[in-house]
Amino acid sequence: MTAPSVLPFFVYGTLRPGAYNHDRLLLGRTTAEEAARLPGARLHDGPGYPYAVPGEGTVTGALVTAAPEAYGELLGALDRMEGDAGYERTAVETVRLRDGETVRAWTYIASPETALGPLIAGGDWFRRPAPDGPRTP
Numbered sequence: 001m002t003a004p005s006v007l008p009f010f011v012y013g014t015l016r017p018g019a020y021n022h023d024r025l026l027l028g029r030t031t032a033e034e035a036a037r038l039p040g041a042r043l044h045d046g047p048g049y050p051y052a053v054p055g056e057g058t059v060t061g062a063l064v065t066a067a068p069e070a071y072g073e074l075l076g077a078l079d080r081m082e083g084d085a086g087y088e089r090t091a092v093e094t095v096r097l098r099d100g101e102t103v104r105a106w107t108y109i110a111s112p113e114t115a116l117g118p119l120i121a122g123g124d125w126f127r128r129p130a131p132d133g134p135r136t137p
Contacts, residue, residue: 006071009078010038010094010107012061013050013125025077029070035097036063038107043125045117049085050125051110060124063096063105078108086114 014021017033026033042055052059066074079089087108094105110116120128 005091007091008032008063008065008103008105010036010061010092010105011064012038012043012052012059012107014048015064015078016062016126017064018126021081025074025081026064026066029067029074030064031067032063032065034063036061036094036103036105037097037123038092038094041092041109041123043120043123044110045120045125045128046086046110046114047117050120050128051086051114051116052107053110053116058123060122060126061094061107063094063103075106082108086111 009015011022011026013019015026016022038052038059038061040054040056041052041059042057043059044051044053082089088111089106090109091104092107094103094107095101096103122128
């Protein structure tokens with residue numbers, strides 16, 4: 001098996017800056033975190049975290065560049081965590097918001113057998129509506 005390409009990560013749920021898995025896994029291990037979008041994808045609610053799937057729409061998130069010395073460890077930790085939660089790592093074309101540049105990145109999409117929750121209109125998990133009012137990350 002060949003080694004995976006060294007790419008930044010596009011994160012859109014609990015790994016986004018300000019969310020609990022970001023602080024647990026990424027905090028202090030990155031060199032850049034920038035607002036980005038993933039075109040050609042839809043976002044569904046899940047059991048405490050969202051699932052992106054290919055489709056018509058755009059998902060809001062962040063482009064996170066791991067510190068070189070932390071990359072291998074982070075890739076392994078993210079693959080284990082996301083794989084256990086029904087995701088598959090895939091390379092995607094994201095759009096960095098500050099300059100509109102297309103950036104290839106790893107992201108985790110729902111595996112085909114994963115049960116999806118309701119569609120999140122607007123594609124931003126941080127702004128999803130809740131029955132009892134706005135949610136926070």
